Amino acid sequence: EVQLVESGGGLVKPGGSLRLSCVVSGLTFSNVWMTWVRQGPGKGLEWVGHIKNKNDAGTTDYGAPMKGRFTISRDDSINTLYLQINSLKTEDTAVYYCATVKTHSVRVFDYWGQGTLVIVSS
């Protein structure tokens, strides 16, 4: 059974930083591309970005609002995906989901974690 478990969310003051983690089991983590999607309170889904696997150079891509403040990384030795968010803004308040990318050509998100809530407030 594939499982994704996020952690690291919480209450943070504006301007602060946070690192979210996502531990993946039940598949060969090093083979898959991974993505983060966020959902503001009562809002829709917003793609944050993805990281490719090492065979595809492990490169990252981000949505425009995330460029410069968000960094996605991975540690294949411990099956863990990360999202570092700096200079947090109130509009970053959201549930952050990690998910697997189905394939490099079918960039839909097939396995999801339960999400971790980030609240940015003074």
Place this chain on the structure above:
Amino acid sequence: DIVMTQSPDSLAVSLGERATINCNSSQNILYSSNNMNYLAWYQQKPGQAPEVLIYWASTRESGVPDRFSGSGSGTDFTLTISSLQAEDVAVYYCQQYYSSPYTFGQGTKLEIK
């Protein structure tokens, strides 16, 4: 960026009846070299993470009931639930994966009438 627009924003359908949700993309998401539409549909039940239902506009994900079907091409797409069940109450999102950023529609809330 490709803007995805869904209609309606909310929908109430009786049990056993057909539900139809539309999705329009601001650009063509049919890739001519493989004749595939880079469009997916997700279902998000209250308090849960989304689940992918359909990709390539009409290919059902493994395990998805066949009452869910997708159609359309180019810029206009439809998700149809042929006979609504109580467990289908959810918000439905379309998503394009033709080009980054991979954008979602605003969502359609489906309820029982």
